[in-house]
Amino acid sequence: MAPKSPEKAKKESPNKAAAAEEEKKSPVKAGAGSAGKTRAASPTKLEKSPAKKPKGEEALAEGPAAHTRAKEGDAPTSAAAKAAANAAAANLLPELTITDVLLADHRDTVALLKHFEEIAGGQDKLMMEKLVDAIAITIRLHSQAEADVLYPLLAKRLGAQGKEAMKHAASEHAKIERDLVTALEQRKSGSEELASTLKEVMEAFIHHMKEEEEEMVPKLLAGMSEEEQVEVCQSFLSAKAKAPLEPQPEAAEEMAAA
Numbered sequence: 001m002a003p004k005s006p007e008k009a010k011k012e013s014p015n016k017a018a019a020a021e022e023e024k025k026s027p028v029k030a031g032a033g034s035a036g037k038t039r040a041a042s043p044t045k046l047e048k049s050p051a052k053k054p055k056g057e058e059a060l061a062e063g064p065a066a067h068t069r070a071k072e073g074d075a076p077t078s079a080a081a082k083a084a085a086n087a088a089a090a091n092l093l094p095e096l097t098i099t100d101v102l103l104a105d106h107r108d109t110v111a112l113l114k115h116f117e118e119i120a121g122g123q124d125k126l127m128m129e130k131l132v133d134a135i136a137i138t139i140r141l142h143s144q145a146e147a148d149v150l151y152p153l154l155a156k157r158l159g160a161q162g163k164e165a166m167k168h169a170a171s172e173h174a175k176i177e178r179d180l181v182t183a184l185e186q187r188k189s190g191s192e193e194l195a196s197t198l199k200e201v202m203e204a205f206i207h208h209m210k211e212e213e214e215e216m217v218p219k220l221l222a223g224m225s226e227e228e229q230v231e232v233c234q235s236f237l238s239a240k241a242k243a244p245l246e247p248q249p250e251a252a253e254e255m256a257a258a
Contacts, residue, residue, distance in 0.1 A: 097229035098150075101236055102217060105142045106209045112138060113202040120195035128194065132187040135198070136180045137245055139205065143173045144243030145236045147255060153232065154220050165216050167256050172208045174252035176201055181247045 116131040151166040158165065179201045186194040221229065 095230045096233050096237075097226065098232040098236055099217070099221065099229065101233050102150075102212070105138070106213070109135065109138050109142065109205060110202075110209070113198065113205065116198050117202065120198065121192070125188070129187045132183050132194070132198070135201070136184055136247060139176060139180060139201075140245055140247055141240040141243045143177065143252065144248070145239040147173065147252065148239040149232065149235045150220070151255070154216065157224075158219060162220075165219075167258070169208070169212070169216065170252050170255035172204065172211075174249045174256055176204050176208070177247040177249040177252055179204070181249065184247070 112131060112135045116128065116135065119127055119131075122128075147170065151169060154162040155166050156162065179197055183194060183197045183201065186197060224232075
């Protein structure tokens with residue numbers, strides 16, 4: 001390569017001097033110029049400085065609820081946690097027993113019969129018709145479950161006395177269901193005959209209910225564990241769910257005559 005002429009060298013030297021001076025003044029370029037030395041001296045692994053939590057997270061950590069959060073490895077012992085646990089336990093309902101279901105069925109039926117009694121003889125024929133339907137279905141489901149579950153159990157556990165009680169109860173069921181067939185035929189008329197029929201149903205049902213609650217059921221439940229009462233209840237509810245909805249007086253009569 002041909003050597004630079006003296007004139008060109010003179011022209012370039014002032015430029016180099018100015019560039020060197022400018023490089024000293026500029027911190028960016030100075031840092032860039034020494035980058036090679038810096039990289040050589042840096043360690044092979046970088047140590048991470050502890051990250052700062054955003055202000056919002058710091059506020060949560062130090063907020064008024066911070067003392068209720070359990071530390072790692074500690075069991076939660078806050079009063080709020082205990083109160084929540086106690087409330088949850090208190091809200092757990094016990095399992096239904098056969099006594100619970102029998103009493104509920106009896107009270108619901110009597111309530112419907114009293115509703116009808118209050119409006120009987122009035123002008124609201126549609127409501128009377130609805131109440132007759134409700135009474136008939138409520139008694140029908142209950143009667144079927146008693147015939148399928150309760151009365152056979154009564155005969156099994158109490159022997160001859162239980163069989164007699166079963167026949168007596170079945171004969172009462174037959175009379176009530178016969179009257180309900182009549183009531184369903186009369187229900188659209190809203191007549192005095194309908195009111196008289198439902199009055200007979202109410203009297204017969206209340207008599208039957210008292211016998212069951214005061215004599216038959218206490219004898220049946222004597223010596224029966226709570227677990228057994230729960231099992232009988234489940235069978236009773238299942239029988240209600242499968243029962244035919246139309247009155248079945250013939251079936252009750254057959255049981256009474258057996």
